[in-house]
Amino acid sequence: MRSPFAYIPRRGPLQSARPGAAVTYLGALVVVAFLYSSPFVLLAAGAAACIAGCLAGASKAVRASLRMGLALALLIVVVEALVVDRGETVLLRAGHWPILGQVDITLEAIVAGTVVGLRAAVTIVAFAVYSACVDPDRVTRALRPLAARSALTATLVSRLVPVAAADAARLRDAARLRGPGAAPVGKGPLARRLLAGSLDRSVDVAATLELRGYSLSGRRLEQRREPSRHDARFYLAAAAVLAAAIVGKSLGADDFHTYPTIQLGLGPATAAVSAVVAASGLAPWRRSGRRV
Amino acid sequence: MSDLAIRRGVAPALAVEGLTYSYARAERPALVDVSLEVAPGEFVLLAGRSASGKSTLLRAACGLVPHFHGGEVEGRVMVAGLDAIGAGPGEMAAAVGYLAQDPETQVVSTTVAAEIELPLEMRGDGAADRARAVEEVALALAIPHLLGRAVDTLSGGELQRVALAAALVTRPRLVLLDEPTSQLDPVSGDELIWLLRRLNEEWGVAVVLAEHRLERCLAAADRVVAVEEGRIGFDGEPREFLAWTRTADPTLMTPAARLFSLAGIEPLPVGVRDARRALEGRATTVPHPGKGSSEEISPRPRFPRLGKRDKSPRALEAKGLWVELDDGSGPRDVLRGIDLAIAPGERVALMGRNGAGKSTLLRTAAGLIDPVAGRVAAERMALLTQNPSDYLVRERIGDELPGEAGYAALRAVGMEHAVDADPRDVSGGERQRLALAIALAGRLDGEGVPGLVALDEPTRGMDRGRKDGLVALVDRLAAQGAAVVVATHDVEFAAAFAGRVVLLGDGVVIADGAGADVLSGGWYFATEVARVLDAPGVVTPEHGAALLAGGSP
Numbered sequence: 001m002r003s004p005f006a007y008i009p010r011r012g013p014l015q016s017a018r019p020g021a022a023v024t025y026l027g028a029l030v031v032v033a034f035l036y037s038s039p040f041v042l043l044a045a046g047a048a049a050c051i052a053g054c055l056a057g058a059s060k061a062v063r064a065s066l067r068m069g070l071a072l073a074l075l076i077v078v079v080e081a082l083v084v085d086r087g088e089t090v091l092l093r094a095g096h097w098p099i100l101g102q103v104d105i106t107l108e109a110i111v112a113g114t115v116v117g118l119r120a121a122v123t124i125v126a127f128a129v130y131s132a133c134v135d136p137d138r139v140t141r142a143l144r145p146l147a148a149r150s151a152l153t154a155t156l157v158s159r160l161v162p163v164a165a166a167d168a169a170r171l172r173d174a175a176r177l178r179g180p181g182a183a184p185v186g187k188g189p190l191a192r193r194l195l196a197g198s199l200d201r202s203v204d205v206a207a208t209l210e211l212r213g214y215s216l217s218g219r220r221l222e223q224r225r226e227p228s229r230h231d232a233r234f235y236l237a238a239a240a241v242l243a244a245a246i247v248g249k250s251l252g253a254d255d256f257h258t259y260p261t262i263q264l265g266l267g268p269a270t271a272a273v274s275a276v277v278a279a280s281g282l283a284p285w286r287r288s289g290r291r292v
Numbered sequence: 293m294s295d296l297a298i299r300r301g302v303a304p305a306l307a308v309e310g311l312t313y314s315y316a317r318a319e320r321p322a323l324v325d326v327s328l329e330v331a332p333g334e335f336v337l338l339a340g341r342s343a344s345g346k347s348t349l350l351r352a353a354c355g356l357v358p359h360f361h362g363g364e365v366e367g368r369v370m371v372a373g374l375d376a377i378g379a380g381p382g383e384m385a386a387a388v389g390y391l392a393q394d395p396e397t398q399v400v401s402t403t404v405a406a407e408i409e410l411p412l413e414m415r416g417d418g419a420a421d422r423a424r425a426v427e428e429v430a431l432a433l434a435i436p437h438l439l440g441r442a443v444d445t446l447s448g449g450e451l452q453r454v455a456l457a458a459a460l461v462t463r464p465r466l467v468l469l470d471e472p473t474s475q476l477d478p479v480s481g482d483e484l485i486w487l488l489r490r491l492n493e494e495w496g497v498a499v500v501l502a503e504h505r506l507e508r509c510l511a512a513a514d515r516v517v518a519v520e521e522g523r524i525g526f527d528g529e530p531r532e533f534l535a536w537t538r539t540a541d542p543t544l545m546t547p548a549a550r551l552f553s554l555a556g557i558e559p560l561p562v563g564v565r566d567a568r569r570a571l572e573g574r575a576t577t578v579p580h581p582g583k584g585s586s587e588e589i590s591p592r593p594r595f596p597r598l599g600k601r602d603k604s605p606r607a608l609e610a611k612g613l614w615v616e617l618d619d620g621s622g623p624r625d626v627l628r629g630i631d632l633a634i635a636p637g638e639r640v641a642l643m644g645r646n647g648a649g650k651s652t653l654l655r656t657a658a659g660l661i662d663p664v665a666g667r668v669a670a671e672r673m674a675l676l677t678q679n680p681s682d683y684l685v686r687e688r689i690g691d692e693l694p695g696e697a698g699y700a701a702l703r704a705v706g707m708e709h710a711v712d713a714d715p716r717d718v719s720g721g722e723r724q725r726l727a728l729a730i731a732l733a734g735r736l737d738g739e740g741v742p743g744l745v746a747l748d749e750p751t752r753g754m755d756r757g758r759k760d761g762l763v764a765l766v767d768r769l770a771a772q773g774a775a776v777v778v779a780t781h782d783v784e785f786a787a788a789f790a791g792r793v794v795l796l797g798d799g800v801v802i803a804d805g806a807g808a809d810v811l812s813g814g815w816y817f818a819t820e821v822a823r824v825l826d827a828p829g830v831v832t833p834e835h836g837a838a839l840l841a842g843g844s845p
Contacts, residue, residue, distance in 0.1 A: 140400070177675050200716070207360045
């Protein structure tokens, strides 16, 4: 069974666009997630990434990455709530814990953890959409002028996730098939093996790229010009998102503080930035052809 | 003066001088003072046991050693005038095509067409040249139907052919191949060897081929180099090599040579044609191909070995099994109404061409794939899948297989000496045995023995001695009541262990019968001895020698 994060060729605008355009578009959403702390803007960025993925036909990748992202967000919330005792609204005095000392669960720490978790979730969803919709072959080719001497760099950028995704399913199967006398494989060792194995496999792939002539310094490649009429819309969407984010930031759209008490502003600037960011998720929308 | 001698006067395609190499953290060197010269247009077969240093020598010739593997190196490796150790694999790409042992590790593109086209694109070839070269190499390797497929949907054998196509598409001056037929069906394996011979003869491409199944390629080779514990043990012509194996290492002898050796016939033959010619005029008549006295094979019953009233115990039972797999371009029928029953204690070889559905059948029986129709039931099944690296999770072999049961499993596959080694540092054949130990740990004796043991291509990277060890392990499990099913392309191994052979073709069972009958009745799915003698039921050198001696096989 194929991984939900594996690239599948489709005829959608996001898949047709050049890798540079697609990466700029999805990257803009990640930039917003790191630039803003306002939950409204973060939710808008997350919604945009989800809508973009679904419109591009990668709804499986969106669902899988949402599960991963929300699980990670929950973990971050729990850690933040246990470790940080700042904030005035104490919800629970949990007593004295080993290592952690006095643990007071505050509303502010939970909200602060939620913001960090949302940020991580947005990044994971955007990366999943990239992995499922952007052809790694085209990324490798696009990187060649930039990293002609380093097949490893190119491989890590373009292949790590697809390679890991392909390995994950096989590793899970093999873990189920181990004999009762072999050491059992839990999720932790499997995840470590997946990460180490993905790096190993990326090195293998890099070696193969070298053997295929990736760093040949012969005559210049006949560049494959694969222009797409969709490039412009993704560059425009990314520019609109970034411009709105920067202008909004200067106008106070990121009016949000967690400590000592929560201050959440929803002024016109915040609403406008959220609207622009969320609307950018429609960029991969494909119009049906005109019927005669 | 022969063409080869003339070519030997020019710059060699490969020149290795005093090469000694140790992998990082290795206790002993993998190669010791190796010197070797390969002339342009020469076809050299690298023979040797598992972990003898064949793969390392090939990696050194294409620059992967030491550039990607690290370690310490002494000596010189020159390829078409380039210093491989100094230049590294990137610079060598223009002159060398390399195919590694694991095809899974050497595909870098999303689709088959893109994978084959990549080296040409990197070289700067124009679109028309690329399209033509891709088409031609795809036709040569019989994979035009795969060009549109995603690489992660291919079977192991299909992947091997795609990786080979990518290595050959630029028509390099030197081609280095590490067990290129290990996952190919007999048809594709034979065709590949003759394709290499054709490239070699018509285009002057030098070929260095490491292989365990020597019977497949010995007749095509100009020269054989045997590697023993990192040193060159023998370097000479194929016939001289066979004579050398008698005293130095009988496990390297081909089945036809073993047949002659057992029957006391000289000289030992380098291939089927050679053997048949030598037997012509002898008292023992060898039937002409196609004129065998075998009985007419009766049509396959609709439900082989499945009687409606048969209530005998079954280790595996499939009825009307239908499996579809989606490779991204929509569902595709892989198994089409399979009916099969296997009894406890049976030893079955599951054979068929690449993509016939062998792995899918085993994975469905193990519950890894859901059928769309029909049903399959397997009793306490143990399955070893095709990629051994998937079983290796930890950094020490002893940690993978702790305790008494783990050590017993290691001992069963002959790996007890490597308890402290890192699984990633052992050879391909050793990895295969280690994965087998992990799959069977705690299941080798008594109550733990599974009802069904299924092994998917378990002989990759194994020499004959190790395969004999695997046959003994299969016997041990079968003697305790386990049915053993092995999906394999290795007809000689199948003849050695299987009481029954099931041949799949395009998702259906096309032959099902006694191993000796199925493996002696065809052109491709037949052992070398069967092709030499063409006598019904005679598939192994021992049986063949008995026939030649005048006894009944």
